Amino acid sequence: MLHGLRLPQRLLLPIVKCQTITWGRRSLAKDAILPTVLVHGGAGHIDADKVECVKFGVKQAAQRGYKAMLETGSTLDAVEQAVMVLEADIHFNAGFGSVLTQDGNVEMDASIMDGSRLEGGCVTMARNIMHPISLARCVMEKTNYRFLAGDGAMRLAKEEGFEILPKSALITEASQKLLKVFKISNTDTLYNVVPGTVGAVAIDACGNVAAATSTGGLTGKLSGRVGDSPILGAGTYADNEAGAVSATGHGESIMRYNLSSRVLALVRHKDYSIQEAVEEMLQNMTAHFKQTGGLIAIDHRGQLGIYFTTELMSWAYQQGNELHCGVEVGEDEVVIVDDDT
Template identity: 45%
Template sequence: MKHVIHHLGGRGGERTLVVHGGAGDVAPERRPLHAAGCLRAAREGARVLAEGGSALDAVERAVRVLEDDPLFNAGTGACLNEEGRVELDASIMEGRGLRAGAVCALAGFAAPIAIARAALEDGRHVLYAAHGAARFAREKGFSPVDEAALVTEAARAALAAAQQGQPATSWAGGTVGAVARDASGLTAAATSTGGMVNKRVGRVGDSPIVGAGTYADDEAGAVSTTGHGEGMIRLAVARSAVERMRAGSGAAEAARAIIAHLSERLGMTGGVIAIDREGRFGLSRSTATMSWAAAGDWGEESGV
Protein backbone atom coordinates (compact mmCIF):
# COMPACT_ATOMS: atom_id res chain seq x y z
CA MET A 1 0.00 0.00 0.00
CA LYS A 2 1.44 3.35 -1.03
CA HIS A 3 0.93 6.54 0.95
CA VAL A 4 1.50 10.16 0.05
CA ILE A 5 4.97 11.11 1.24
CA HIS A 6 5.53 14.67 2.42
CA HIS A 7 9.08 15.84 3.01
CA LEU A 8 10.96 19.01 3.77
CA GLY A 9 14.60 20.04 3.87
CA GLY A 10 16.22 22.87 5.79
CA ARG A 11 19.53 24.58 5.44
CA GLY A 12 20.47 24.17 9.09
CA GLY A 13 23.91 25.20 10.28
CA GLU A 14 26.79 24.54 12.62
CA ARG A 15 24.41 24.41 15.60
CA THR A 16 20.98 23.01 14.74
CA LEU A 17 18.27 21.12 16.61
CA VAL A 18 15.06 19.59 15.22
CA VAL A 19 12.14 18.09 17.17
CA HIS A 20 9.01 16.18 16.24
CA GLY A 21 5.77 15.75 18.13
CA GLY A 22 4.66 12.54 16.45
CA ALA A 23 3.20 11.38 13.16
CA GLY A 24 -0.57 11.01 13.03
CA ASP A 25 -3.70 13.04 12.29
CA VAL A 26 -4.11 15.86 14.76
CA ALA A 27 -7.43 17.70 14.42
CA PRO A 28 -7.03 20.90 12.37
CA GLU A 29 -8.06 23.20 15.21
CA ARG A 30 -5.37 21.70 17.48
CA ARG A 31 -2.50 21.74 15.02
CA PRO A 32 -1.25 25.23 15.96
CA LEU A 33 -0.99 24.07 19.59
CA HIS A 34 1.18 21.12 18.60
CA ALA A 35 3.42 23.24 16.40
CA ALA A 36 3.79 25.76 19.22
CA GLY A 37 4.67 22.97 21.67
CA CYS A 38 7.37 21.74 19.33
CA LEU A 39 8.74 25.24 18.87
CA ARG A 40 9.02 25.72 22.65
CA ALA A 41 11.02 22.52 22.88
CA ALA A 42 13.22 23.41 19.91
CA ARG A 43 13.99 26.82 21.39
CA GLU A 44 15.02 25.22 24.67
CA GLY A 45 17.29 22.78 22.89
CA ALA A 46 18.77 25.51 20.70
CA ARG A 47 19.43 27.61 23.80
CA VAL A 48 21.49 24.75 25.23
CA LEU A 49 23.54 24.69 22.03
CA ALA A 50 23.97 28.47 21.98
CA GLU A 51 25.26 28.41 25.55
CA GLY A 52 27.91 25.85 24.62
CA GLY A 53 26.08 22.70 25.62
CA SER A 54 26.52 19.51 23.65
CA ALA A 55 24.12 18.04 21.11
CA LEU A 56 23.46 15.30 23.67
CA ASP A 57 22.47 17.86 26.31
CA ALA A 58 20.30 19.66 23.76
CA VAL A 59 18.25 16.67 22.59
CA GLU A 60 17.70 15.54 26.16
CA ARG A 61 16.47 18.99 27.14
CA ALA A 62 14.18 19.33 24.13
CA VAL A 63 12.60 15.92 24.67
CA ARG A 64 12.21 16.64 28.37
CA VAL A 65 10.15 19.73 27.50
CA LEU A 66 7.91 17.59 25.30
CA GLU A 67 7.57 14.92 28.00
CA ASP A 68 6.25 17.60 30.35
CA ASP A 69 3.70 18.83 27.79
CA PRO A 70 0.41 16.85 28.08
CA LEU A 71 -0.33 17.53 24.40
CA PHE A 72 2.14 14.81 23.46
CA ASN A 73 2.34 11.05 23.97
CA ALA A 74 5.38 10.96 26.27
CA GLY A 75 5.74 11.42 30.01
CA THR A 76 2.75 13.40 31.29
CA GLY A 77 -0.22 12.73 29.03
CA ALA A 78 1.17 9.48 27.60
CA CYS A 79 -1.28 6.93 26.28
CA LEU A 80 -2.54 4.05 28.39
CA ASN A 81 -2.12 0.31 27.91
CA GLU A 82 -4.96 -2.22 27.97
CA GLU A 83 -5.04 -2.12 31.78
CA GLY A 84 -5.17 1.66 31.91
CA ARG A 85 -1.55 1.97 33.01
CA VAL A 86 1.31 4.16 31.78
CA GLU A 87 4.36 2.30 30.44
CA LEU A 88 7.02 4.58 28.97
CA ASP A 89 9.85 3.97 26.48
CA ALA A 90 12.79 6.24 25.65
CA SER A 91 16.29 6.21 24.20
CA ILE A 92 19.15 8.61 23.58
CA MET A 93 22.36 8.27 21.56
CA GLU A 94 25.42 10.33 20.72
CA GLY A 95 27.29 9.93 17.48
CA ARG A 96 30.95 10.25 18.45
CA GLY A 97 31.45 7.25 20.70
CA LEU A 98 28.13 5.65 19.68
CA ARG A 99 27.11 5.65 23.32
CA ALA A 100 23.42 4.98 23.97
CA GLY A 101 20.99 4.48 26.82
CA ALA A 102 17.37 3.37 26.89
CA VAL A 103 14.48 2.31 29.09
CA CYS A 104 11.28 0.50 28.17
CA ALA A 105 8.00 -0.53 29.83
CA LEU A 106 8.92 1.91 32.59
CA ALA A 107 6.18 2.75 35.10
CA GLY A 108 6.07 5.32 37.88
CA PHE A 109 8.58 7.88 36.57
CA ALA A 110 7.95 11.15 34.73
CA ALA A 111 11.23 11.68 32.86
CA PRO A 112 12.17 8.55 30.90
CA ILE A 113 14.60 10.42 28.63
CA ALA A 114 16.63 11.57 31.64
CA ILE A 115 16.77 8.00 32.92
CA ALA A 116 17.87 6.83 29.46
CA ARG A 117 20.62 9.49 29.61
CA ALA A 118 21.68 8.10 32.99
CA ALA A 119 21.96 4.65 31.39
CA LEU A 120 24.13 6.13 28.64
CA GLU A 121 26.42 7.79 31.17
CA ASP A 122 26.55 4.70 33.40
CA GLY A 123 27.73 2.70 30.40
CA ARG A 124 27.30 -0.82 31.76
CA HIS A 125 24.15 -1.64 29.78
CA VAL A 126 22.24 0.10 27.00
CA LEU A 127 18.63 -0.94 27.68
CA TYR A 128 16.76 -1.46 30.95
CA ALA A 129 13.22 -2.87 31.02
CA ALA A 130 10.18 -2.70 33.29
CA HIS A 131 10.99 -3.36 36.97
CA GLY A 132 14.70 -3.35 36.19
CA ALA A 133 14.38 0.08 34.59
CA ALA A 134 12.54 1.38 37.65
CA ARG A 135 15.18 -0.07 39.96
CA PHE A 136 17.95 1.51 37.90
CA ALA A 137 16.15 4.86 38.04
CA ARG A 138 15.86 4.75 41.82
CA GLU A 139 19.52 3.78 42.15
CA LYS A 140 20.46 6.81 40.06
CA GLY A 141 18.49 9.15 42.29
CA PHE A 142 15.29 9.61 40.30
CA SER A 143 12.17 9.97 42.40
CA PRO A 144 9.08 7.91 41.55
CA VAL A 145 5.84 9.77 40.91
CA ASP A 146 2.23 8.82 41.50
CA GLU A 147 1.14 7.29 38.20
CA ALA A 148 -2.12 9.24 38.40
CA ALA A 149 -0.11 12.44 37.93
CA LEU A 150 0.89 11.27 34.47
CA VAL A 151 -2.65 10.39 33.32
CA THR A 152 -4.82 12.95 31.56
CA GLU A 153 -8.50 12.93 30.67
CA ALA A 154 -7.55 12.83 27.00
CA ALA A 155 -5.60 9.62 27.63
CA ARG A 156 -8.56 8.03 29.41
CA ALA A 157 -10.90 9.05 26.60
CA ALA A 158 -8.55 7.63 23.97
CA LEU A 159 -8.32 4.31 25.79
CA ALA A 160 -12.09 4.10 26.16
CA ALA A 161 -12.56 4.78 22.46
CA ALA A 162 -9.99 2.17 21.48
CA GLN A 163 -11.54 -0.46 23.73
CA GLN A 164 -14.94 0.26 22.19
CA GLY A 165 -13.50 -0.46 18.76
CA GLN A 166 -13.35 3.11 17.51
CA PRO A 167 -10.54 3.96 15.08
CA ALA A 168 -7.30 4.99 16.71
CA THR A 169 -6.39 8.66 16.50
CA SER A 170 -3.27 10.61 17.30
CA TRP A 171 -5.09 12.26 20.17
CA ALA A 172 -1.83 13.18 21.92
CA GLY A 173 0.28 13.94 18.90
CA GLY A 174 2.34 10.78 19.14
CA THR A 175 5.90 9.93 20.01
CA VAL A 176 8.34 12.82 20.52
CA GLY A 177 11.95 13.09 19.45
CA ALA A 178 14.89 15.36 18.75
CA VAL A 179 18.08 15.37 16.70
CA ALA A 180 20.92 17.87 16.90
CA ARG A 181 24.40 18.83 15.80
CA ASP A 182 26.61 21.06 17.94
CA ALA A 183 29.56 23.32 17.11
CA SER A 184 32.06 20.47 17.65
CA GLY A 185 30.29 18.31 15.06
CA LEU A 186 28.77 15.97 17.65
CA THR A 187 25.39 14.59 16.57
CA ALA A 188 22.77 13.16 18.90
CA ALA A 189 19.23 11.80 18.82
CA ALA A 190 16.58 11.13 21.45
CA THR A 191 13.09 9.64 21.33
CA SER A 192 10.38 9.18 24.00
CA THR A 193 6.88 7.70 23.92
CA GLY A 194 3.96 6.16 25.72
CA GLY A 195 3.55 3.75 22.82
CA MET A 196 0.20 2.70 21.40
CA VAL A 197 -3.20 3.32 22.95
CA ASN A 198 -4.58 0.05 24.39
CA LYS A 199 -1.29 -1.77 23.81
CA ARG A 200 -0.75 -5.11 25.52
CA VAL A 201 1.01 -4.97 28.85
CA GLY A 202 4.75 -5.12 28.23
CA ARG A 203 4.56 -4.17 24.56
CA VAL A 204 7.67 -2.27 23.50
CA GLY A 205 7.86 -0.32 20.26
CA ASP A 206 10.72 1.20 18.33
CA SER A 207 11.38 4.30 20.44
CA PRO A 208 13.78 2.65 22.94
CA ILE A 209 15.40 0.43 20.31
CA VAL A 210 18.74 1.76 19.07
CA GLY A 211 18.67 1.53 15.27
CA ALA A 212 14.87 1.42 15.05
CA GLY A 213 13.64 4.56 16.80
CA THR A 214 16.87 6.40 17.48
CA TYR A 215 20.33 6.48 15.93
CA ALA A 216 23.29 8.87 15.72
CA ASP A 217 26.71 8.63 14.10
CA ASP A 218 28.94 11.67 13.57
CA GLU A 219 30.20 10.16 10.32
CA ALA A 220 26.71 10.40 8.81
CA GLY A 221 23.98 12.01 10.92
CA ALA A 222 21.21 11.44 13.45
CA VAL A 223 17.58 10.28 13.21
CA SER A 224 14.47 10.00 15.41
CA THR A 225 11.37 8.19 14.19
CA THR A 226 7.63 8.13 14.89
CA GLY A 227 4.79 5.98 13.60
CA HIS A 228 4.11 2.24 13.46
CA GLY A 229 6.70 0.94 15.89
CA GLU A 230 6.56 -2.64 14.72
CA GLY A 231 7.42 -1.56 11.20
CA MET A 232 10.19 0.73 12.39
CA ILE A 233 11.73 -2.22 14.23
CA ARG A 234 11.42 -4.61 11.30
CA LEU A 235 13.13 -2.20 8.91
CA ALA A 236 15.58 -0.72 11.46
CA VAL A 237 14.40 2.64 10.15
CA ALA A 238 16.60 5.00 12.16
CA ARG A 239 19.85 3.19 11.31
CA SER A 240 18.74 2.71 7.71
CA ALA A 241 18.16 6.44 7.29
CA VAL A 242 21.55 7.22 8.79
CA GLU A 243 23.17 4.75 6.40
CA ARG A 244 21.52 6.55 3.47
CA MET A 245 23.17 9.76 4.65
CA ARG A 246 26.49 7.94 4.99
CA ALA A 247 26.13 6.88 1.36
CA GLY A 248 25.73 10.48 0.26
CA SER A 249 22.02 11.36 0.55
CA GLY A 250 21.09 14.65 2.18
CA ALA A 251 19.01 14.58 5.34
CA ALA A 252 15.76 15.41 3.52
CA GLU A 253 16.25 12.77 0.83
CA ALA A 254 17.25 10.12 3.37
CA ALA A 255 14.11 10.86 5.41
CA ARG A 256 11.86 10.77 2.34
CA ALA A 257 13.36 7.55 1.00
CA ILE A 258 13.06 5.60 4.24
CA ILE A 259 9.43 6.63 4.81
CA ALA A 260 8.65 5.64 1.22
CA HIS A 261 10.34 2.29 1.87
CA LEU A 262 8.23 1.79 5.02
CA SER A 263 5.10 2.38 2.96
CA GLU A 264 6.09 0.27 -0.04
CA ARG A 265 7.56 -2.70 1.82
CA LEU A 266 5.20 -2.95 4.81
CA GLY A 267 2.25 -0.69 3.99
CA MET A 268 2.82 1.26 7.20
CA THR A 269 2.89 4.97 7.95
CA GLY A 270 5.27 7.06 9.98
CA GLY A 271 7.61 9.99 10.13
CA VAL A 272 11.31 10.78 10.49
CA ILE A 273 13.43 13.76 11.42
CA ALA A 274 17.08 13.73 10.40
CA ILE A 275 20.18 15.89 10.59
CA ASP A 276 23.33 15.23 8.62
CA ARG A 277 26.95 15.72 9.63
CA GLU A 278 26.94 19.21 8.10
CA GLY A 279 23.97 20.29 10.20
CA ARG A 280 21.42 20.28 7.38
CA PHE A 281 18.07 18.89 8.50
CA GLY A 282 15.24 17.03 6.83
CA LEU A 283 11.93 15.49 7.76
CA SER A 284 9.34 13.27 6.12
CA ARG A 285 5.93 11.83 6.96
CA SER A 286 3.33 9.64 5.29
CA THR A 287 0.61 10.66 7.78
CA ALA A 288 -1.74 13.64 7.73
CA THR A 289 0.38 15.49 10.28
CA MET A 290 3.71 15.44 12.08
CA SER A 291 4.27 18.51 14.23
CA TRP A 292 7.88 19.69 14.17
CA ALA A 293 10.20 22.59 14.79
CA ALA A 294 13.83 23.43 14.08
CA ALA A 295 16.07 26.08 15.60
CA GLY A 296 19.70 27.13 15.53
CA ASP A 297 22.14 29.90 14.75
CA TRP A 298 20.37 30.49 11.44
CA GLY A 299 16.88 31.06 12.93
CA GLU A 300 13.85 28.88 13.53
CA GLU A 301 10.99 27.17 11.70
CA SER A 302 7.98 25.08 12.71
CA GLY A 303 5.02 23.33 11.15
CA VAL A 304 2.59 20.44 11.13
Protein backbone atom coordinates in the same frame (compact mmCIF):
# COMPACT_ATOMS: atom_id res chain seq x y z
CA MET B 1 21.91 15.91 34.07
CA LEU B 2 18.76 17.43 35.54
CA HIS B 3 16.43 14.53 36.39
CA GLY B 4 13.84 16.71 38.11
CA LEU B 5 14.06 19.76 35.89
CA ARG B 6 11.00 21.98 36.19
CA LEU B 7 10.65 23.75 32.89
CA PRO B 8 8.85 27.07 32.53
CA GLN B 9 5.30 26.92 31.24
CA ARG B 10 6.20 29.26 28.40
CA LEU B 11 9.32 30.51 26.69
CA LEU B 12 8.52 33.92 25.25
CA LEU B 13 8.94 34.20 21.49
CA PRO B 14 9.34 37.88 20.60
CA ILE B 15 8.55 38.25 16.91
CA VAL B 16 10.69 40.56 14.83
CA LYS B 17 9.78 39.39 11.33
CA CYS B 18 8.58 36.32 9.43
CA GLN B 19 9.91 34.74 6.29
CA THR B 20 9.94 31.44 4.39
CA ILE B 21 13.07 29.40 3.72
CA THR B 22 13.90 25.92 2.44
CA TRP B 23 14.58 22.99 4.77
CA GLY B 24 18.17 21.90 5.02
CA ARG B 25 19.84 25.04 3.73
CA ARG B 26 23.45 25.83 4.60
CA SER B 27 23.39 29.33 6.04
CA LEU B 28 27.05 30.00 6.78
CA ALA B 29 30.23 29.63 4.73
CA LYS B 30 30.51 26.59 2.45
CA ASP B 31 32.27 24.36 4.95
CA ALA B 32 30.63 25.71 8.12
CA ILE B 33 28.00 23.88 10.14
CA LEU B 34 25.28 25.92 11.74
CA PRO B 35 24.36 24.51 15.19
CA THR B 36 20.79 23.24 15.05
CA VAL B 37 18.23 21.55 17.26
CA LEU B 38 15.35 19.88 15.38
CA VAL B 39 12.39 18.27 17.17
CA HIS B 40 9.20 16.42 16.28
CA GLY B 41 6.01 15.98 18.26
CA GLY B 42 4.80 12.86 16.50
CA ALA B 43 3.31 11.84 13.17
CA GLY B 44 -0.37 11.06 12.73
CA HIS B 45 -3.68 12.82 13.27
CA ILE B 46 -3.88 16.13 15.15
CA ASP B 47 -7.28 17.60 16.01
CA ALA B 48 -7.75 21.02 14.45
CA ASP B 49 -8.30 22.68 17.81
CA LYS B 50 -5.00 21.26 19.10
CA VAL B 51 -2.76 22.37 16.22
CA GLU B 52 -1.68 25.70 17.71
CA CYS B 53 -0.93 24.11 21.08
CA VAL B 54 1.15 21.43 19.37
CA LYS B 55 3.03 24.03 17.34
CA PHE B 56 3.75 26.02 20.46
CA GLY B 57 5.01 22.90 22.21
CA VAL B 58 7.51 21.90 19.52
CA LYS B 59 8.77 25.49 19.20
CA GLN B 60 9.26 25.63 22.96
CA ALA B 61 11.18 22.35 22.85
CA ALA B 62 13.45 23.48 19.99
CA GLN B 63 14.23 26.69 21.83
CA ARG B 64 14.99 24.94 25.09
CA GLY B 65 17.26 22.43 23.39
CA TYR B 66 19.08 25.12 21.46
CA LYS B 67 19.60 27.19 24.60
CA ALA B 68 20.96 24.13 26.41
CA MET B 69 23.47 23.50 23.61
CA LEU B 70 24.67 27.11 23.76
CA GLU B 71 24.99 26.96 27.55
CA THR B 72 26.77 23.60 27.87
CA GLY B 73 28.19 22.94 24.40
CA SER B 74 26.58 19.48 24.48
CA THR B 75 24.30 18.08 21.77
CA LEU B 76 23.32 15.38 24.26
CA ASP B 77 22.06 18.04 26.66
CA ALA B 78 20.25 19.68 23.75
CA VAL B 79 18.23 16.64 22.73
CA GLU B 80 17.53 15.55 26.30
CA GLN B 81 16.18 18.91 27.37
CA ALA B 82 14.20 19.39 24.16
CA VAL B 83 12.49 16.05 24.74
CA MET B 84 11.92 16.87 28.42
CA VAL B 85 9.84 19.87 27.36
CA LEU B 86 7.61 17.61 25.29
CA GLU B 87 7.41 14.96 28.02
CA ALA B 88 6.01 17.63 30.35
CA ASP B 89 3.39 18.76 27.81
CA ILE B 90 0.01 17.01 27.86
CA HIS B 91 -0.40 17.51 24.09
CA PHE B 92 2.25 14.86 23.26
CA ASN B 93 2.38 11.11 23.72
CA ALA B 94 5.35 10.98 26.08
CA GLY B 95 5.80 11.52 29.80
CA PHE B 96 2.76 13.37 31.16
CA GLY B 97 0.79 12.97 27.92
CA SER B 98 1.41 9.23 27.54
CA VAL B 99 -1.40 7.01 26.31
CA LEU B 100 -2.62 3.97 28.24
CA THR B 101 -2.13 0.24 27.93
CA GLN B 102 -5.09 -2.13 27.60
CA ASP B 103 -5.06 -2.36 31.40
CA GLY B 104 -5.23 1.42 31.81
CA ASN B 105 -1.62 1.96 32.88
CA VAL B 106 1.25 4.08 31.54
CA GLU B 107 4.34 2.25 30.22
CA MET B 108 6.91 4.47 28.51
CA ASP B 109 9.85 3.88 26.16
CA ALA B 110 12.82 6.15 25.48
CA SER B 111 16.31 6.17 24.02
CA ILE B 112 19.14 8.64 23.61
CA MET B 113 22.37 8.42 21.60
CA ASP B 114 25.62 10.38 21.41
CA GLY B 115 26.99 10.26 17.87
CA SER B 116 30.50 11.32 18.83
CA ARG B 117 31.08 8.12 20.84
CA LEU B 118 28.37 5.81 19.50
CA GLU B 119 27.06 5.64 23.06
CA GLY B 120 23.41 5.09 23.82
CA GLY B 121 20.93 4.42 26.58
CA CYS B 122 17.47 2.86 26.34
CA VAL B 123 14.56 2.12 28.65
CA THR B 124 11.23 0.40 28.22
CA MET B 125 8.22 -0.12 30.47
CA ALA B 126 9.22 2.92 32.52
CA ARG B 127 6.53 3.91 34.99
CA ASN B 128 5.60 6.79 37.29
CA ILE B 129 8.33 9.24 36.23
CA MET B 130 7.94 12.41 34.20
CA HIS B 131 11.12 12.11 32.13
CA PRO B 132 12.00 8.65 30.80
CA ILE B 133 14.47 10.30 28.41
CA SER B 134 16.61 11.28 31.40
CA LEU B 135 16.41 7.73 32.70
CA ALA B 136 17.65 6.48 29.32
CA ARG B 137 20.61 8.84 29.61
CA CYS B 138 21.18 7.60 33.14
CA VAL B 139 21.36 4.01 31.87
CA MET B 140 24.05 5.11 29.42
CA GLU B 141 26.11 7.10 31.90
CA LYS B 142 25.59 5.34 35.24
CA THR B 143 25.59 1.64 34.34
CA ASN B 144 27.61 -0.86 32.36
CA TYR B 145 24.54 -1.60 30.25
CA ARG B 146 22.67 0.14 27.46
CA PHE B 147 19.07 -1.10 27.84
CA LEU B 148 17.01 -1.61 30.99
CA ALA B 149 13.35 -2.59 31.27
CA GLY B 150 10.54 -2.47 33.79
CA ASP B 151 11.47 -3.11 37.40
CA GLY B 152 15.19 -2.90 36.69
CA ALA B 153 14.85 0.48 35.03
CA MET B 154 12.69 1.77 37.87
CA ARG B 155 15.15 0.52 40.49
CA LEU B 156 17.84 2.60 38.79
CA ALA B 157 15.49 5.60 38.73
CA LYS B 158 15.01 5.36 42.50
CA GLU B 159 18.71 4.91 43.14
CA GLU B 160 19.54 7.97 41.04
CA GLY B 161 17.02 10.21 42.77
CA PHE B 162 14.27 10.46 40.18
CA GLU B 163 10.97 11.67 41.57
CA ILE B 164 8.65 8.65 41.69
CA LEU B 165 5.11 9.87 41.10
CA PRO B 166 1.89 8.35 42.46
CA LYS B 167 0.61 5.56 40.21
CA SER B 168 -2.25 7.65 38.82
CA ALA B 169 -0.26 10.87 38.29
CA LEU B 170 0.38 10.30 34.58
CA ILE B 171 -3.14 9.09 33.78
CA THR B 172 -5.01 11.97 32.17
CA GLU B 173 -8.62 12.49 31.17
CA ALA B 174 -7.52 12.66 27.53
CA SER B 175 -5.68 9.31 27.68
CA GLN B 176 -8.66 7.66 29.39
CA LYS B 177 -10.95 8.93 26.65
CA LEU B 178 -8.63 7.58 23.95
CA LEU B 179 -8.55 4.17 25.60
CA LYS B 180 -12.34 4.08 25.88
CA VAL B 181 -12.72 4.92 22.18
CA PHE B 182 -10.08 2.34 21.29
CA LYS B 183 -11.87 -0.42 23.19
CA ILE B 184 -15.18 0.42 21.53
CA SER B 185 -13.77 0.70 18.01
CA ASN B 186 -10.96 -1.86 18.42
CA THR B 187 -8.98 0.14 15.88
CA ASP B 188 -5.24 0.68 15.53
CA THR B 189 -5.47 3.38 12.89
CA LEU B 190 -6.53 6.78 14.20
CA TYR B 191 -6.79 6.92 17.95
CA ASN B 192 -3.70 4.97 18.90
CA VAL B 193 -1.39 7.40 17.11
CA VAL B 194 -2.73 10.52 18.82
CA PRO B 195 -0.86 12.65 19.70
CA GLY B 196 2.41 10.92 18.77
CA THR B 197 5.93 9.94 19.82
CA VAL B 198 8.37 12.83 20.41
CA GLY B 199 12.01 13.19 19.48
CA ALA B 200 14.95 15.50 18.87
CA VAL B 201 18.20 15.59 16.90
CA ALA B 202 21.00 18.12 17.19
CA ILE B 203 24.35 19.10 15.68
CA ASP B 204 26.99 21.53 16.92
CA ALA B 205 29.50 23.61 14.96
CA CYS B 206 32.06 20.80 15.18
CA GLY B 207 29.73 18.23 13.63
CA ASN B 208 28.88 16.35 16.84
CA VAL B 209 25.38 14.89 16.65
CA ALA B 210 22.90 13.39 19.11
CA ALA B 211 19.39 11.97 18.96
CA ALA B 212 16.63 11.21 21.47
CA THR B 213 13.15 9.69 21.26
CA SER B 214 10.44 9.19 23.90
CA THR B 215 6.91 7.76 23.80
CA GLY B 216 3.97 6.35 25.70
CA GLY B 217 3.48 3.86 22.88
CA LEU B 218 0.11 2.82 21.45
CA THR B 219 -3.28 3.30 23.04
CA GLY B 220 -4.60 -0.09 24.13
CA LYS B 221 -1.27 -1.87 23.73
CA LEU B 222 -0.66 -5.08 25.66
CA SER B 223 1.34 -4.57 28.84
CA GLY B 224 4.99 -5.23 28.07
CA ARG B 225 4.78 -4.19 24.43
CA VAL B 226 7.99 -2.57 23.18
CA GLY B 227 7.96 -0.29 20.14
CA ASP B 228 10.70 1.16 17.99
CA SER B 229 11.43 4.24 20.12
CA PRO B 230 13.86 2.60 22.57
CA ILE B 231 15.63 0.56 19.87
CA LEU B 232 18.86 2.02 18.49
CA GLY B 233 18.84 1.83 14.70
CA ALA B 234 15.06 1.70 14.52
CA GLY B 235 13.53 4.71 16.27
CA THR B 236 16.77 6.48 17.19
CA TYR B 237 20.33 6.64 15.91
CA ALA B 238 23.27 9.05 15.91
CA ASP B 239 26.72 8.73 14.34
CA ASN B 240 29.06 11.64 13.61
CA GLU B 241 30.08 9.91 10.39
CA ALA B 242 26.55 10.15 8.97
CA GLY B 243 24.09 12.08 11.15
CA ALA B 244 21.23 11.67 13.63
CA VAL B 245 17.65 10.44 13.22
CA SER B 246 14.50 10.22 15.33
CA ALA B 247 11.45 8.36 14.03
CA THR B 248 7.73 8.36 14.79
CA GLY B 249 4.84 6.31 13.50
CA HIS B 250 3.96 2.62 13.45
CA GLY B 251 6.58 1.13 15.74
CA GLU B 252 6.32 -2.49 14.65
CA SER B 253 7.02 -1.46 11.06
CA ILE B 254 9.80 0.96 11.95
CA MET B 255 11.68 -1.65 13.97
CA ARG B 256 11.30 -4.34 11.32
CA TYR B 257 12.61 -1.95 8.69
CA ASN B 258 15.46 -0.71 10.90
CA LEU B 259 14.45 2.69 9.60
CA SER B 260 16.92 5.09 11.21
CA SER B 261 19.97 3.03 10.30
CA ARG B 262 18.80 2.63 6.70
CA VAL B 263 18.45 6.39 6.34
CA LEU B 264 21.99 7.03 7.56
CA ALA B 265 23.39 4.21 5.43
CA LEU B 266 22.18 6.01 2.30
CA VAL B 267 23.90 9.20 3.45
CA ARG B 268 27.16 7.52 4.39
CA HIS B 269 27.55 4.92 1.65
CA LYS B 270 25.56 6.27 -1.32
CA ASP B 271 26.03 10.02 -0.88
CA TYR B 272 22.32 10.78 -0.62
CA SER B 273 21.27 14.12 0.78
CA ILE B 274 19.55 13.62 4.13
CA GLN B 275 16.24 14.81 2.68
CA GLU B 276 16.49 12.32 -0.17
CA ALA B 277 17.31 9.55 2.33
CA VAL B 278 14.40 10.18 4.68
CA GLU B 279 11.96 10.41 1.79
CA GLU B 280 13.12 7.22 0.06
CA MET B 281 13.33 5.06 3.16
CA LEU B 282 10.01 6.20 4.61
CA GLN B 283 8.23 5.77 1.28
CA ASN B 284 9.72 2.29 0.97
CA MET B 285 8.67 1.33 4.50
CA THR B 286 5.15 2.66 3.96
CA ALA B 287 4.82 0.77 0.66
CA HIS B 288 6.19 -2.47 2.13
CA PHE B 289 4.18 -2.61 5.36
CA LYS B 290 1.22 -0.38 4.44
CA GLN B 291 1.94 1.61 7.61
CA THR B 292 2.93 5.24 7.96
CA GLY B 293 5.49 7.23 9.89
CA GLY B 294 7.63 10.33 10.09
CA LEU B 295 11.31 11.23 10.39
CA ILE B 296 13.49 14.13 11.43
CA ALA B 297 17.20 13.98 10.70
CA ILE B 298 20.41 16.01 10.54
CA ASP B 299 23.36 14.76 8.52
CA HIS B 300 27.05 15.19 9.28
CA ARG B 301 27.15 18.29 7.06
CA GLY B 302 24.41 20.03 9.02
CA GLN B 303 21.68 19.55 6.42
CA LEU B 304 18.16 18.73 7.60
CA GLY B 305 15.65 16.06 6.63
CA ILE B 306 11.96 16.33 7.56
CA TYR B 307 9.40 13.96 6.05
CA PHE B 308 6.23 12.03 6.90
CA THR B 309 3.75 9.73 5.18
CA THR B 310 1.05 10.38 7.77
CA GLU B 311 -1.64 13.04 7.59
CA LEU B 312 0.38 15.47 9.73
CA MET B 313 3.59 15.71 11.76
CA SER B 314 4.55 18.54 14.09
CA TRP B 315 8.17 19.67 13.96
CA ALA B 316 10.33 22.70 14.78
CA TYR B 317 13.97 23.65 14.69
CA GLN B 318 16.18 26.52 15.75
CA GLN B 319 19.27 27.73 13.89
CA GLY B 320 20.75 30.95 15.21
CA ASN B 321 17.84 33.29 15.83
CA GLU B 322 15.55 31.56 13.33
CA LEU B 323 12.82 29.33 14.76
CA HIS B 324 11.03 27.19 12.15
CA CYS B 325 7.84 25.19 12.62
CA GLY B 326 5.36 23.14 10.61
CA VAL B 327 2.58 20.57 10.78
CA GLU B 328 1.29 20.14 7.23
CA VAL B 329 3.27 19.00 4.18
CA GLY B 330 5.35 21.92 2.85
CA GLU B 331 4.58 24.21 5.78
CA ASP B 332 7.46 26.24 7.20
CA GLU B 333 6.61 29.09 9.55
CA VAL B 334 9.61 31.14 10.59
CA VAL B 335 9.91 33.39 13.63
CA ILE B 336 12.97 35.49 14.46
CA VAL B 337 13.65 35.18 18.17
CA ASP B 338 15.49 37.62 20.37
CA ASP B 339 18.94 36.52 21.53
CA ASP B 340 17.86 36.92 25.16
CA THR B 341 14.81 34.67 24.85
